[in-house]
Amino acid sequence: MEYINRSLERKFTRMSEFFKAVLVTGARQVGKTTMLKHLSEGQSRTYVTLDNLMARELAKTDPVLFFQTYKPPVIIDEVQHAPELFSQIKIISDESEETGLFWLTGSQQFAMMKNVRETLAGRIGILELYSLSKNEKDGVLFDNELDFSLDCLLSRQKVVPKNDVVSVFEHIWRGGMPQVFRADAEQRQEYYDSYVNTYLMRDVADLGGVTDTLRFGKFLTACAALVSEQVNYKNLSDAADISQPTAKAWLRLLEGLGIVYILQPYSNNALSRLTKTPKLYFCDTGLCAHLSMWLTPETLRSGAASGHYFENYVVAELLKNYAYSQTRANMSYFRDSNSKEIDVFVEESGLIHPLEIKKSANPGTRDVKKFEVLDKAAAKRGAGGIVCMCEEVIPIDAQNCFIPCNLL
Secondary structure, eight states: OOOOOOOOHHHHHHHHTTTTTEEEEEOOTHHHHHHHHHHTTTOOOEEEEEHHHHHHHHHHHHHHHHHHSSOOSSSEGGGGGOOTTTHHHHHHHHHHSSOOOOOEOOOOOHHHHHHHHHSSTTEEEEOOOOOOOOOHHHHHHHHOOOOHHHHHHHHHHSOOOOOHHHHHHEEEEEESSSGTTTOHHHHHHHHHHIIIIIIIIIHHHHHHHHOOHHHHHHHHHHHTTTEEOOOHHHHHHHHHTHHHHHHHHHHHOOOHHHHHHEOOBOOOOOOOOOOOEEEESOOOOOHHHHHHTTOOHHHHHTTTHHHHHHHHHHHHHHHHHHHHHHSOEEEEEEBBOOOOOOEEEEEETTTEEEEEOOOOOOOOOOGGGGGHHHHHTTBBBBEEEEESSSSSSSOOOSSSEEEEEEGO
16 A cells, blocks of 8 residues: 655654654554654664564563563554553663654553653653544645635645545545545445444453443444534433443543544633533544444535534644644634634634634635624634635635635
């Protein structure tokens, strides 16, 4: 299978030149190992996976012998299985001047992340890889940072194919897992079936102690039905016949495994009566579509849930953009007690970029009036607009544009 260049490669290479260790987290099968092996071509870098039970046992019982066997520089896959290695990684890092000694992959499980941050503070860079974005599939790599300004968007527009609802929904339905990139419908169905039944169920048992796979399967399906909506623990617990505290723990587990993304609500002391309930998105829209039994891109595109899936797609593309870019950004959404809602706030460099998401190719301009709420909040407004299916960038006013969704 041909290698698909990943937008994270630039950032990973820079972090490897700076830190002794770099950890790439993310869901199973998104391409973490493939990317690291690709970047290590031409280097003499050892490789070991802790999915191998013998290697895992050695790592857990004798970290010193483990690193005599698998000498740095090394790629260690699925490092969450042996947190015992971190202290030894610290010792080896402190004895060497070399950077990039340890390339690690793992799922961003909370207990492990706490352990990593405490043990390897200052010695490790932590990056997140998601499944393929639409632009990665199309071979598009932008050379400018996204700030939603007209200049930025016009520059990006020059390097992408024309925005097209059919290809967008093909991507939403198919998802970004590298193995389903060229799969047909039957192969895709089998892939996601085995992904849920093999990797996911095994990981929730290993890392979350979940043994009731039947109820967990119902819970997963209920999450997919709630996509792009506010999290409702009562609905989730009723659907899976579990308690609400269990529903909270299971959702946190799915978040830690990189399966779902929880978008927090915006909070500001100058504004009262804001919602405190987060919204639920899937990191990979293909898995979500599979769980909800959308069998073709056409039925998904014309179905009642198409707006929700389009919103999930836009949020996921923004998430990937900021995970891989030079600038860190915080994403949230706005909703007050009068149900006035703005889909996404992107906060970076002291500015808030307000974004509405509409599946239409020709949405009205009315929604940008809602952005005035930021003036009441005494927040500094950056450029924003309406992310939609339009074919080219169209200015709405001095601060806002209609933004084709393939420019994110």
